[in-house]
Amino acid sequence: MLGFKSRYPHNNELFKLVRDAYFVKRGKKMATKVKVGDRVELLEMTDTMTKLEKGSKGTVTKIEEDQDLIWVDWDNGEKLALLDGIDKFKVARK
Numbered sequence: 001m002l003g004f005k006s007r008y009p010h011n012n013e014l015f016k017l018v019r020d021a022y023f024v025k026r027g028k029k030m031a032t033k034v035k036v037g038d039r040v041e042l043l044e045m046t047d048t049m050t051k052l053e054k055g056s057k058g059t060v061t062k063i064e065e066d067q068d069l070i071w072v073d074w075d076n077g078e079k080l081a082l083l084d085g086i087d088k089f090k091v092a093r094k
Helices: 002-007 009-022
Strands: 039-044 057-064 069-074 079-083 088-091
16 A cells, blocks of 8 residues: 555545455456556646646656556656556556
């Protein structure tokens, strides 16, 4: 739960419930085909505390399939995970 804890430390249990409601595919592989080292472009993110905007780009540094988290080092300096199935992004051309 590191992704939720770091983004919403005051409401960790609520976001566990929300995550489980959205991820009815428990036990299956992540929907997005992305790997460490890929460049990604943000299309939409639900996090209101970030300075990331549509079109922001970054490099995937870690993938936690059990949590559906894709950790990205964004070009603006932020280190923030994408939530597979909730945040919208695409793999950018290399």
